[in-house]
Amino acid sequence: MIQIQGLRKSFQTRGGEIRAVDGVSFEARDGEITGLLGPNGAGKTTTLRMLYTLMVPDEGRVLVDGLDPVVQPGEVRRRLGVLPDARGVYKRLTARENIAYFGRLHGLAEGSIRERTDRLSRRLGMQDCIDRRTEGFSQGQRTKTAIARALVHDPRNVLLDEPTNGLDVMTTRSLRRFLAELKAEGRCVLFSSHIMQEVAALCDRIVVIAHGRVVAQGTADQLRAQTGCANLEDAFVQVIGSEEGLFA
């Protein structure tokens, strides 16, 4: 369960202050997939970074299973599985070693690391590459390694920042199936995307972000009803007020 209330964050740059997140509130429930939809630069990544304790909000509050990341960062990180936008893997280590490294940092015992790694490897379909060094991995194999490493500690809440970026159709499909399984297990899944079809196909609830603000939220049906558009894409364009950033 993830609750976000009145979140704000700005950055000082040479060109002046940039308000990346400007009053974002929403909720992502257990057993649901929540989609954070918005054009590039809307503030999705910054919102997620405040969630997984990389940044401290200027204002507002985040609660993960009722815990505040500013107060209890360690406990919050234990409850989160994070696939950040940056998903580099160590190329001189095998996929298994990459995953085990994160398992150890989460304080897992070697036995349960092995068991979890085997299970994730089966579910993500990476048996063929699990014991190979990740140098020369395809984009899909790298993303799978990064996802397995993010979930090795069996977190209740799963955050994924644009998980299907740069993946081919087959990998994207298997990844979507995997997210649906996580939901069926009762986890809270929150993922960001700028791809309409993906969000429409997967999410129980959609939070639309533009210019650092939540401009609409609800189920796909609710969004269509709100805007009076039969087509979700038209509804999306209408709520964000422009087509800018949609075609990345």
Add this chain to the structure above:
Amino acid sequence: MSAWWTVMRKELLDAFRDRRMVMLAFVLMPVAVPLLIAGLGSIGAKRQAEKLEKTLELPVIGVEHAPNLVAWLGTNDVRVLPPPADPDAAVRAQEHAVVLRIDAGYAEDWRAGRPASVELIYDSSRPMQSGATISRVRALLGGYDRQVGTLRLIARGIHPSVMQPLRVGDRDVATPDSRFDFAQQMLPYLLLLLAFIGGMQLAIDATAGERERQSLEPLLATPASREAIISGKILATAAFTLLSVAITLVMFRVVFAFVPTEHADMSVDLPWPALARLLVVVLPVVLLGATVLTALAAFARSHREAQGYLPLLMFLPMLPTLYLMVSPVKTQPWMLAVPFLGQNQMILRILRGEPVTANDWAVSLGAGLVLVLAVWWIAARLYHREQLAASS
């Protein structure tokens, strides 16, 4: 299992799989540094010895004015050469180290019993190349001067000791181990340099490199504290460097066992206990280097930027050597507390076989470790900045 231990093990595994890094740190540097010192040292010593032993080739202007002197030189292993057309230019062009000019009035002065003039033409700005030859010629002329002077006194019935109110004797208290030769000048600097920046590649790879390869953000999203992460990286760098320095020290022993020492003052005799003590001496420098490099690399945006600090860092271990060059003072107790300067002094003492007291050890190690802690604290603060991972 603590997080820092996990991070350290992973960084070391990662580093040991980097064949280039391993070759450089454990094979190339450990072989190159002792060979460099031994090679240059023995070449230098050999050339010096050759200059003193082989027949001296001396161009002489005005041979006809002093046949006796020239004949005497000939009996003292000097081969007299015809003079070059322009002696000054020839000396400046390093064709000859020194040219002897016998004055035209030599014979007349000689017969009259007046001091007869000879002149040495040399270039004093090249002491390394021609210093030994010049002093050899000077010594020969001095010898002839004294010999003839003594004969003249005896011919006049005066005891030669009249001209010798003072007799100066030499007693050198240097032990064979404390002779300050080339190897001993270079060794502390190279050892400290290796200890300080030997782990550079690993440190940069583990911080700036980690960020560049986009694996830092997921790492920071784990429950491991940033202090634990940076400590693991620092300790991995230090362990890697320490191993590299240890192998280098062992290679010193091996290389110096093969260097022919008959010419040289190459008294780098390194028994095993001395090697172990040298390793302990450089330990604070190893830790300091690992911490400074990690802090810098965490501060730098990229590999390239981090490597840009390298020339500055190479200069630091040089400072004490430079300081002692311009101000060669007696060793003071406070020097041991100054990083690099203290280690430099300790290394020299161990090489010279001088005693090192428990107090010296405490000051040298204690001061070093305090500095390490201070820099560690700064590095940990740097690692807490929000921009660290998010500047992508």
